[in-house]
Amino acid sequence: MLFTKALNYIKKTVSSQKEWKIYPTLVYEYVTVSTPKKSSNYLIEIMNESGEVLLQKEYKGPTKIYFNKWGKGVYQMALKYDDGELKSKILVYPRFEKV
Numbered sequence: 001m002l003f004t005k006a007l008n009y010i011k012k013t014v015s016s017q018k019e020w021k022i023y024p025t026l027v028y029e030y031v032t033v034s035t036p037k038k039s040s041n042y043l044i045e046i047m048n049e050s051g052e053v054l055l056q057k058e059y060k061g062p063t064k065i066y067f068n069k070w071g072k073g074v075y076q077m078a079l080k081y082d083d084g085e086l087k088s089k090i091l092v093y094p095r096f097e098k099v
Contacts, residue, residue, distance in 0.1 A: 028095040042081040
């Protein structure tokens with residue numbers, strides 16, 4: 001009985017986190033944020049390598065965050081929602097043009 005309750009709690013906790021996604025993490029243009037519901041509210045915070053906050057904005061539902069405006073580099077992205085937080089490092093590289 002106790003084992004079943006613990007297992008159900010773990011499934012519930014892990015599955016709710018899996019519904020929030022940030023992808024891809026290697027980009028030249030934008031990152032997609034997937035949410036469990038179209039009405040999900042959350043806060044996005046993006047910092048550069050120096051720790052400077054470049055973006056802090058609330059969103060609702062799935063969206064795209066454009067990184068190409070800040071140039072190439074490594075960025076820290078935090079997605080904060082009611083039940084927790086999801087962090088990801090984003091590597092932005094320049095788009096290669098055909099020569």
